[in-house]
Amino acid sequence: MKITIIGATGMTGSALVAEALRRGHSVTALARSAEKLATLPANPNLTTKVQDAFTLTAADLTTTDVVIDAFATAPSLAFQHVDLATRLVAELRETTHPRLVFILGAGSLQTGDDHHLFVNDIAKDxxxxxxxxxxxNQLKELNFLRDVDNVNWVGVSPAANFHAGxxxxxxxGDDExxxxxxxxxxxxxxxxxxxILDEIEQPQHHQVRFTVADK
Structure with a gap:
């Protein structure tokens, strides 16, 4: 399978590159830094490309089977999470190929007896x-995606403490x-x-967000 990973040198992106290669997939790793891309492990199934994700076109996207949005940015530019999601969706309206996978935050999950949004707890820090x-902004991104019914997308949220390991x-789970x-x-x-690779290889979710946590 051909998998393109946006933000391939970040914490999540680099883990995705390693796991996809371990499973024998063909990976195109996109990032804005050639220096950081050079730190990814050499592998005949890996292609690295310095490219701004906001310049991706339908022609770029449709050459792959799956596009994973592992984009990360500074808090001052957090609105770009929404902007990138809207751009990718706009390029792929009324298509089923490729599949879009969005990595979303834990803030949009519900918690407590009243099922309030976890972002409200984060705000108390x-x-x-x-x-x-x-x-x-990752909550805004999910809210946008939930209205998208003519693009093949899925979202994934981590638990409260998302860390390297x-x-x-x-x-x-679903939304809790x-x-x-x-x-x-x-x-x-x-x-x-x-x-994420399990979901890519054996799809269980379509146009919804699910969540995963260490057992």
């Missing part, structure tokens, strides 16, 4: 002002923030990569 715009056995038996809500980048 005394240090939230420095990063709150990211989960807020190896894959573990994991839990899968997941916690494990120890009441921990964590997702490693390796777990996220495995869950």
């Amino acid at each position: 005394p240090n939230a002002a420095s990063f709150l715009s990211i989960p807020q 190896a894959a573990t056995p994991f839990l899968v 923030l997941l916690v494990n038996a120890n009441q921990e809500s964590e997702t490693s980048s390796g777990t996220m990569a495995v869950a």
